Amino acid sequence: MGTxxxxxxxxxxxxxxxxxxxxxxxSHIQSVNGQAPQYVQVxxxxxxxxxxxxxxxTANEQCNSRILDQIDxxxxxxxxxxxxxxxxxxxxxxxxxxxNEAGEDVPVVNIVFRCDRHSDQRRYRAPTANEIAMVFxxxxxxxxxxxxxxxxxxxxxxxxxxxxxxxxxxxxxDPMAYPIFLPYGEPGWQPNWHCxxxxxxxxxxxxxxxxxxxxxxxxxxxxxDFYPIITAGKLTEQ
Numbered sequence: 457m458g459t460x461x462x463x464x465x466x467x468x469x470x471x472x473x474x475x476x477x478x479x480x481x482x483s484h485i486q487s488v489n490g491q492a493p494q495y496v497q498v499x500x501x502x503x504x505x506x507x508x509x510x511x512x513x514t515a516n517e518q519c520n521s522r523i524l525d526q527i528d529x530x531x532x533x534x535x536x537x538x539x540x541x542x543x544x545x546x547x548x549x550x551x552x553x554x555x556n557e558a559g560e561d562v563p564v565v566n567i568v569f570r571c572d573r574h575s576d577q578r579r580y581r582a583p584t585a586n587e588i589a590m591v592f593x594x595x596x597x598x599x600x601x602x603x604x605x606x607x608x609x610x611x612x613x614x615x616x617x618x619x620x621x622x623x624x625x626x627x628x629x630d631p632m633a634y635p636i637f638l639p640y641g642e643p644g645w646q647p648n649w650h651c652x653x654x655x656x657x658x659x660x661x662x663x664x665x666x667x668x669x670x671x672x673x674x675x676x677x678x679x680x681d682f683y684p685i686i687t688a689g690k691l692t693e694q
Contacts, residue, residue, distance in 0.1 A: 457481075457633070458619065470690055480633045481619040485544070485567075486609045488618045495618075496607070499541040503528050527636075536641035537631055540567065540589045547591050548609075563594030569605040569628050572646070588628070588641075637675075637685050645671040 630644025
């Protein structure tokens with residue numbers, strides 16, 4: 457989350473005040489000015505190295521490195537967003553090897569995320585696609601689908617700026633911003649999202665779409681003895 461936050465000291469429930477608007481951010485693939493990898497940059501390095509980087513962060517001082525490593529390996533095995541980043545990394549490695557062999561400059565490999573996570577995959581054959589995104593090699597053309605996130609190795613407009621904002625209407629916002637809540641990379645809310653019918657449902661002709669408020673309410677409903685969102689402490693306040 458990116459914003460100007462003012463913390464209040466003293467006793468009582470935890471409270472913070474926000475100046476300006478709240479925005480959720482994601483990083484480009486390469487770190488800037490030799491900084492330690494963060495955000496999605498941790499997905500494209502070895503799992504053991506990623507855990508070492510996380511454990512050195514001041515916010516993780518009290519965390520168990522073994523548990524952090526288990527969580528990381530779970531994501532690499534089951535999370536659909538990780539598959540997307542891995543696809544980009546594999547394509548980039550292949551492109552670098554081919555360029556070095558041919559003695560040519562290495563082209564830019566960037567990734568474009570879909571606005572609609574339920575698109576018909578048979579419609580998109582090139583360049584390289586999965587359910588969530590497409591990977592483009594040195595492509596300046598527009599991708600053949602709606603997109604709201606386009607990630608490069610470095611920010612092409614400002615190489616010193618590692619962040620880009622995620623559209624609040626993107627289905628990728630929730631699984632990117634709160635991966636521990638959605639460990640399989642399930643898509644979050646998106647406009648014109650219809651509720652699937654179920655046996656005892658009665659048709660409502662005046663409203664067929666699920667609103668963002670309804671979706672968030674369903675996410676925070678108590679549905680089991682242990683529910684991650686309810687037990688997430690300060691993170692839930694976002």
